[in-house]
Amino acid sequence: MSTQSTTMPGSFAQPDGISRALGTFYWSIRRELWENRSLYLAPLLAAAVFLFGFVVSAIHLRHRFSSSQLDTEQLREALTTRFDIAAALIMFIAFLLGIFYTIDTLYGERRDRSILFWKSLPVSDLTTVLSKFCIPIVVLPMVSFAITLVTQFCMLLLSSVIFMGSGAGVGIVWTGIPFLSDSSALFYHLLTIHGFWYAPLYAWLLLISAWAPRLPFLWAAMPPFVIVGLERITFGTSHFLDLLKYRALGPNSAMTPEHHHTTTTLIPHHFFSTPGLWTGVVIAAALLFVTVRVRRYRGPI
Numbered sequence: 643m644s645t646q647s648t649t650m651p652g653s654f655a656q657p658d659g660i661s662r663a664l665g666t667f668y669w670s671i672r673r674e675l676w677e678n679r680s681l682y683l684a685p686l687l688a689a690a691v692f693l694f695g696f697v698v699s700a701i702h703l704r705h706r707f708s709s710s711q712l713d714t715e716q717l718r719e720a721l722t723t724r725f726d727i728a729a730a731l732i733m734f735i736a737f738l739l740g741i742f743y744t745i746d747t748l749y750g751e752r753r754d755r756s757i758l759f760w761k762s763l764p765v766s767d768l769t770t771v772l773s774k775f776c777i778p779i780v781v782l783p784m785v786s787f788a789i790t791l792v793t794q795f796c797m798l799l800l801s802s803v804i805f806m807g808s809g810a811g812v813g814i815v816w817t818g819i820p821f822l823s824d825s826s827a828l829f830y831h832l833l834t835i836h837g838f839w840y841a842p843l844y845a846w847l848l849l850i851s852a853w854a855p856r857l858p859f860l861w862a863a864m865p866p867f868v869i870v871g872l873e874r875i876t877f878g879t880s881h882f883l884d885l886l887k888y889r890a891l892g893p894n895s896a897m898t899p900e901h902h903h904t905t906t907t908l909i910p911h912h913f914f915s916t917p918g919l920w921t922g923v924v925i926a927a928a929l930l931f932v933t934v935r936v937r938r939y940r941g942p943i
Contacts, residue, residue, distance in 0.1 A: 670773035689793040736786035740778030744847035755942040783832035842922040845929035852936045
């Protein structure tokens with residue numbers, strides 16, 4: 643005797659709780675990108691401006707190479723430097739965007755009273771806060787990496803056209819610049835430093851954005867300045883300032899000069915064994931927990 647299925651023909655299976663939560667989280671991130679188009683338009687504009695400047699610079703480099711003012715090694719070094727500058731520029735703009743986004747996102751929905759609409763939807767405060775937190779630590783690094791990759795590839799193509807027929811030839815462009823290895827290092831740097839390492843900074847800014855009655859930038863910057871000043875006046879020390887520098891400059895800032903190298907602590911087994919990394923993750927988790935609670939009871943301004 644066979645059992646009949648309880649699913650009616652033409653009906654769809656209802657998603658379980660995990661699938662529904664992931665779907666809500668995904669659309670919450672999509673909402674952030676839709677409402678904040680500057681998150682990808684600003685790096686794209688910076689890349690376009692830099693490409694224009696690179697074309698002018700490359701033409702000047704060809705002229706100097708043709709007039710024997712530069713040798714092959716100097717030309718290769720000059721091109722590599724410009725590739726590094728392009729990556730650093732886009733990465734820095736993404737970092738600034740992350741700061742401005744996190745300090746304004748929860749404050750902005752209270753300021754324009756849209757928080758009343760978003761709270762009427764079946765989206766929890768936890769999902770909202772986590773989706774906004776993922777923008778600077780996951781989405782922006784991925785976006786900036788993709789834009790950097792396309793920008794540097796365009797630079798390779800433009801360099802090939804500009805140096806075609808010169809004494810350097812196209813080969814110096816494609817063989818002299820470590821495009822793929824530099825791209826993988828950039829991707830790893832963005833995920834580790836701009837993601838894991840700066841997580842407490844973004845969590846702090848989100849908390850201030852959810853709580854501040856006015857001027858969130860002032861409320862975010864004032865406590866660190868007050869603590870640094872009080873410590874200096876009371877004890878004559880600067881431990882908290884050193885801690886802020888350590889968090890801002892990255893794990894390499896704690897190394898001695900004779901052992902310093904820009905990639906030493908970015909090696910996975912070095913980076914993920916750094917005590918400051920996991921301390922920052924715990925602090926970020928605590929700040930996010932408080933942010934969720936604050937948003938739950940915070941109304942429009």
